[in-house]
Amino acid sequence: MLRIAIDCRMIGSGGIGSFISELIPWFLEENECLLIGTHEQCTPFVRMQNVEFCFCDTKPFSLSEILNFPSEVLEKINSYNYYFTPYCNIPGGINIPVFSTIHDVVFLDVKGLTGFSGRLIRKEFYKRAVNYSKAVFTVSNFSKERILHHLHCKKPLEVIYNAAPAYLKQPFENELPAKKNQILFVGNIKKHKGLKTLLEAFEKASNSSSEFNSNLVIVGNAENFRTGDEETVNKINVLIENGAKISFTGRISNDELKYLYASSRLLVQPSLYEGFGMPPLEALTMGTRAIISDIPVFKEIYQDLPVTFFKAGDSEDLCRKLLLCSDEPFSEEENSLIQNKYSYKDSAKKIIEVMRRKL
Known part of the structure; x- marks a missing residue:
């Protein structure tokens, strides 16, 4: 000992x-x-x-x-x-x-x-x-x-x-939340998080298909978001002024984040740089599919897991993946891999x- x-x-x-x-x-x-x-x-x-x-x-x-x-x-x-x-x-x-x-x-x-x-x-x-x-x-x-x-x-x-943290693996007190037509982003607005790429892809997908009617939910507080990327902030403001369905959650608890992971159709992690990158693993743990950039660390961490990769920084490729990505439940084999990988x-x-x- x-x-x-x-x-x-x-x-x-x-x-x-x-x-x-x-x-x-x-x-x-x-x-x-x-x-x-x-x-x-x-x-x-x-x-x-x-x-x-x-x-x-x-x-x-x-x-x-x-x-x-x-x-x-x-x-x-x-x-x-x-x-x-x-x-x-x-x-x-x-x-x-x-x-x-x-x-x-x-x-x-x-x-x-x-x-x-x-x-x-x-x-x-x-x-x-x-x-x-x-x-x-x-x-x-x-x-x-x-x-x-x-x-x-x-x-x-x-x-x-x-x-994945232990609280995500605990069952909900009530029944599992139903999936909503929403895309989740968990992170800040610093350039290396790639939110600008997601915003551009979200705008293109919204304009290119009447069937794409998703909300974009950004976990964080719009006023207090840590950022050095004014271009991204301005992009968010313009999209919202033009009627885009984008919202900030504000500061939320672990239980509220768990509910968002479970109830979202997709999580998108468009990072240009990470040391590990937890949100995709957390989303997968809650049964939510993830679209993630093809940066080297994501290829290392998620190569065997059921994620969809897109070319980092390429909003056109991300737009295509947003329109095509399935939100079907994971198979038993996929779930077992997600739960036991790390x-x-x-x-x-x-x-x-x-x-x-x-x-």
Whole structure:
């Protein structure tokens, strides 16, 4: 049995929060774990076995985290065997073996997401994680290749895939929602998410066929959407002014997102860059077909799953796929493949194996 201190301070912060929340129950099956985070972040695990808590509200990626992390928290962490962080932030003062995670290096690969200083700071955090870690984990072979390219990582770099979160696999309290004639987009309006391509394809499909009468539902808040792509924002505004059936959900809960996945006819993920790309897997898990761009990481992650690929950035090709893509239910064979392809249990097992090798 290993004794692992786990940084939980990013629970509630999108995909990374989900990543660590899903791994923790599998860590706890055969290991003792110290969970570091706020009371709220630790609450879901209070009834589990082999768990201890150390409450800490020092913000990740802050100067305090590096230079003045609480001494009482450090003392507790250093009484364990290993420290695992779901991202690339590592507090100063940790004296036990560290294992970190770099999900992607999108800020180094994609221009325009941040300024020069922001890019430099992020690269230093990546490099610091590599330097302080016994091993580094990432979520795809594509991300592994990009990390090696930018950071020249000499430490063991292990791929541990994401998986669909457990709440999606729980049955609905009532009957399964009926499919609606709606297309779902889950993401932000940054250029590398490819929303502009989807908007253009949606407009073309709407104009080319009277039978195409879908709504486009964008998960997020129109006012507070994180974006550096004003062209896409303007495109949305023009389409809505011209009567296009486009709506934003606003901030929604996991249960509301689960309902949208289940009730949508299609999910479209038109990304130009991802480290993994979770929404297609989540949609498939809920029985909803996905049209996704043919970027290398999607070819890696989804090549054996029942998805439809289109040429990345090509709105004409996406338009054709929107008009032709079936929304028929998955076969038993397809469902079995979707449910069993990726597992957080397997990912946690691999992390533990890597830690054991570093004894």
